Amino acid sequence: MRNEEVLPIMASLLLDDFTLKDREGWEGRIEGGQGRFPDGRASAAIRGRIVTEQLPQNWSGYGSLQFTLHNPWDRAVVGGIELFDGLSLESPELEFGDYVERPKSLLIGEGITHVVIRIDPIQTTQGTRILDLGQVVRVAIRVPEPGEGEQPISIASLRLSPEHEEIDGIAYARPGDSVLVMRHLDISCFTYEPENYREPEDVVRLYRELTLEKEKLQDVIDTAEINGKQTLYARVALVTADIALKSRPNLAWHFSPRAKRSNLSGALSLAREERYNLERLLSSFRHEDDEDDSNLPIPLVKPIPDFKSLKIEGKAFVDTSGKPALVCAMSYHNEGTLLQFFSPERHKLEIYAVGGGSRYDIEWSPVYEAFHNYPGTERVGWRGWCGHLIKDQWAMGGRKENVVICLENQHILEAIDSYNRIHADDWRNDPSLMYVILGYELSYMCYCEDSLRRFREWLSNRHGNIGALNDKWGTEYKDFNEAEPPRTVVFGPEPDANRAAWFDWADWNTRRFTDHLHWSRDSVRKLHPVIPICAGGTHSMISPLNSTTGIDEEMIINEVDDVILHEGNDILSIDLLHALSEKPKPIVDPEHGGRCSRWLLNYFHGKSTLSMFWWPKQPSRQFPNSTLNAPMHGNMDIEFVAEHLRTALDVRRLNEEIAAFWDIPKETAILYSKTNMLQVPPELMNAKSTPFLTALREAYDAARCLDAGITFISEKQLLAGKTDRFKSIILPAVKHLPEAVFEALDRFVRSGGHILVLPESLVRDEYNRPADYLKRWGISVSKVELPEIKGFGEFVQRYDQNLERNVQYGTARKITAAKFHPTMTPWSFRMSGVFQELSISGGEAIAEGPSSEPMLVRVPIGSGVVWYAAGMPEKDSLAELVDRFFTESGIDRPLKVTDEDGRRVSGLEARLVRRRHDDLVYLVNESGRTVDYRIQTDRAIHEIRELRSLKYYKEAAGQIKDGQTLLFSLREDPSVRFQKKK
Ligand SMILES: [Zn+2]
Incomplete structure (x- = not known):
């Protein structure tokens, strides 16, 4: 007998093998024995959230909770896990994360994923304690529902394992499977033994073909550049080839043969197209407008603007020649390959001047000292989201601790002011900054004594006498000092709150919070006399919860902002924020969480800068959903990844044409x-x-x-x-x-x-x-x-x-x-x-x-x-x-866009701007389908060119794909006008 066999090694404990068809104990949509693993192992089919309280409760001595999932779809998805101990269920803090609540933490790639959740130890979401392994009373697992006609996800072998972060033998892992390891909040996701995996023959062939094609494309680009030709669009295909050949195969959820086929063949056809295109031009098979024998203006991508030379003029940042500068950046990129296409992210900076710190650095802020040293520094009476002031149990990133501050407290204000002074040198002399953000995604509400005093003062100004207030509120107060704002439960006012009183309270809260933002602006202005400042809470303006946030952008834009902060791709709110501004100001977007389909639409509606969230340096430690929305890392087709780079170039090339739409009637x-x-x-x-x-x-x-x-x-x-x-x-x-x-x-x-x-x-x-x-x-x-x-x-x-x-x-x-x-x-x-x-x-x-x-x-x-x-x-x-x-x-409409039968198409947005020699018309299709369009205007058209593709059209009509944006120049030939006169 060998030595290791006599040691008392703890075995894994199988909690559920999922073989019983109608098994009791689980709630939710689970069919035991109905899962479909390729190797036929026993498993259950599951949809949505399944939950049980019937498992053994004593998990002591085990290192991890493990199970294996099979995702039959052609995309990675995100699932989750919840663990409750005896204390959780009794806890008044249950709603505030007094259990392991990770509903969006499991990255489940195509094929097989072995999940390892380290339980010894594991922290609750609130972060105040470690889960009690002696009494785990409830377990929930969450996976997405299948789409129409799709098989559900399968689960096998739920078990407790002595391993802490390694998969155990019951997983039956094979090279090429995915492994997902969770430690507290963090996840790692990687391919199991990739070195022992054998690629299918056709995938190997594709690798070879694309490698060759990329070399040829590089040669043609080199030749074009010797001739002084701009090759940025062709370089998009080079980068895309590298993503398919090198980057994506590193990711477990892009490792499957199907994913590789799709990535490699997509990149291959892009590279071919760009090479053919350049070859034809270089050999004189085809000519372009920007050849040496014409005087036509050359439609070139302009260099990234020199940020320190930009000035604000109306709705635009303009360069020294007065031309509007548009900035398209990729979050977290300030160097590297992508800067051929994007502006550096570091054209803007959030300086956390509203609360004097962020969830990442609050422990080093004077605000943290004040928060712990003085009473009355905590926000009172409202347990909704902290609104980034500073962090609560739901805050992403940073150390776990609830630090939610009261902005009326003098110690806090002094600490914020000194935080701003301490950090001024981080940004004060930075020539690359176009603007700084005091704070964004903000919201605030506090019921401290000072709040109540100020509120009552404001009530007395608004209503004049207590009788007038009583009339409106339906109350019987004798004095303003008796007036009470409605209280809140968890996220909002009590269900039977006095709605008249809530209206005044919420209205006052916007006044109070804007006053604080103004104070924060002053604190920063002392440190820099002119740098453009902004702050905000874009989404609150279109949220049913607005009355709990203190956000009124009309006040913020006119009292705090030099430039208007708009976050995200919603064009309604871009138009709204422009409208609320008493005088025209540029709109900037520090964190654009949308894909490139809406970028041009955002610029057409008046956005000057945009920084896409995100293209990370590595997959997210805690938020797989963010990873899956990132262009390179995520699920999107490789062609669409390339479209992001091309759109960024279009924005730089078409800056004047885009900004021309900003002042249409x-x-x-x-x-x-x-x-x-x-x-x-x-x-x-x-x-x-x-x-x-x-x-x-x-x-x-x-x-x-x-x-x-x-x-x-x-x-x-x-x-x-x-x-x-x-x-x-x-x-x-x-x-x-x-x-x-x-x-x-x-x-x-x-x-x-x-x-x-x-x-x-x-x-x-x-x-x-x-x-x-x-x-x-x-x-x-x-x-x-x-x-x-x-x-x-x-x-x-x-x-x-x-x-x-x-x-x-x-x-x-x-x-x-x-x-x-x-x-x-x-x-x-x-x-x-x-x-x-x-x-x-x-x-x-x-x-x-x-x-x-x-x-x-x-x-x-x-x-x-x-x-x-x-x-x-x-x-x-x-x-x-x-x-x-x-x-x-009597609305003046020189433009009419319809389908072939003269009917309007809902979801097809078009605008016209009139210029001396042409009309510019943009068309954006958000109808959800490919549609036919026909453009009619009240002006002669002699030449039609679509400015993104630079293709000439015979007529102002055609097909536009869902999500596509076209920009036409409908030219009038001046000579025709003169010939008519003769
Ligand atoms: Zn307060």
Whole structure:
């Protein structure tokens, strides 16, 4: 007997072999014995989250929890794990991560992944303690649901293993499988014994072919460069070849033969195309405009701008010649191969000046000392997300500790100020910075004594006397000092919060937080006299939770920002932020979490800089979803990886053409109502959307595809009478409006404006009291049908108690117009969802339902017109309605884009800008399918060139793929004009 065999080696303990078909103990969608591993091992098919409390509870002495997964799909996905001990289930902190909560931590590549979760020890998500292995009472495993027609993921051999971070023998691992090891929050994912793996013959051949093709392409590029020709686009194919040959095969989830075939053959065809293209030009088989024998301007990619020479002019950063500079950067890249295509990320810096530190460095900040040395430095009364001030149990990265600060505390303020001074040298003399960010993705709410004192002072200014407040709040306070803001539970106000009081509290909170941002700006201004500053919380502006965040970008942009911070690819909010700015300012995007399909659209809508999040130096330690969204590391096709590099070059080459769209006329505004962002039923705050936000988005999406510029108007701007440049205004379910704002709208329409009202609008004031605004326009609503709000169960009836009206909850009313006014050509006009039974005095019905119920009415008011929709039109009907509304309001539209049959295409956005010798027209297809298009303008067209491909077109028509962006120059030949004159 050999020595090791007599040692008492602990064996693995099988918790579940997944062979029993209808096994009890697991909840969720699990079918024992139905899994499909290629080697036929016993396994279960699972979908979504499965959970059990029936496993042995004493895990002491084991090093890891292990199991094996089989992913039958052609993509990597992300799953998760949850472990609860006895203390977790009893814990008042359960909701705040007092268990191992890693719902998005398992990177599951195509094929087989052996999962090893180190349990000895493993920290809870809150980070305050180690999981008690003596009593593990609940285990949950989470995998994505299969797509339509797809097999589910399979799981085999759930077990406890004596190994800590190694796979054990029960895994039956083979070379080429993936291994995923989790240690606390961190994961490693790698290929098992790649050196012992044998590639299939065809993959070996592809490697060889691409290696050869890359050499040939390099030779042609060298030749072109000897001739002085720019070769940046061809270099994209070189980099792509390296990604397929060298980079992606390093990643376990790109190791499968299928992934390699796809990566190698994709890169091969790109390299071939670029080589042929260059060869033809070099041999004179084909000529380009930029040949030596013409004087045409050469469409070249410009060098990366010299950041220190840029100046702000209106919406643009301009270079010394006054031309707009557009910056397209890749996050974390300041050197290396990608800088052929992208600007360095270090054109901007977040300096954490709002809270005096970040989750990564707070322990070294004076704020940390103050936080631990003084009482009253902790945020009070609100346990929602920390809003980056500074970190809580959900904060990504950094050491685990809840440090959530109160911004009213003097010790904290002094510490922030000294943090800013200490760190000034990190950025003060950096010539590469175009701007600094005080902080972003911010939100804040605090109920400390100082907050309450300031709030009451503000209430007294707003309401004047306590009686006026009592009227609005429905309270009986004797003094402002008694006024209490509604309290919060977890993420929002209590379900039965006083909604009038919440409105004032949330409104004041935006004032308070903007004041703090302004203070932070001053703290930084002392350190640098001119560097452009910004701060913000972009997403809060379109979030149902806005009233808990303290974010009002209208205040921030006008009181804090030199440049406007917009994060992400949402164009509605780009247009919104531009609109909220009293004077034009550049928009910058420090963290663009979207792929390149929307980059050009973002620039067309007025973005000056963009830094894509992300192309990491290595896969993420904690967030596999981020890894899978990264171009090189993630799931995207290799052709699409290359498209990112080409788009970055297009942005640099077409800077002037893009910026030309920034000032096209915008004659229609959609009302962005702060009142309806703050006055939201508490139950709806954690929903995906509110009726106002849904209607805002639907109205915007309909209006943006009608060939005319659109924008937004705020309540503040309405009150200031800034309506002159608008012919029409759209009201998207603005249920609540202050009297004065309604009066401003009334003045706009009486003086000749057109207003389109989408339901439910104008029925209550900002304090949730009934308002008679509609009656003043001759519209009465006798009955309202509301669709049930999904997912709110018992809350449904409380969602909106309009006791004075007859409200029915139920399935939505679907209704199609049966009759139209003689002046209106009939169309398929359908509504579903909220529906109001209307009667009008003074106007006429434009469309009526089958029982002659008015669906759309037109009421003349003064010298203007109000269009009122009784229900919410379906998507296509809304687009058609807004199209007709634009025409009747006299919106100037020199451009019309339709399909081959002359019909508009929803999701196809186009704009025109007129120049001396050509019209520029961009076309972006977001319809979800390939579509035919035809462009019509009111100007002669003699030559058509698409400026991204530089191809000439015979006619202004063709096909555009889903997600594609085209930019046309429709040229008028001046000589034709002169010949006509003869
Ligand atoms: Zn406070």
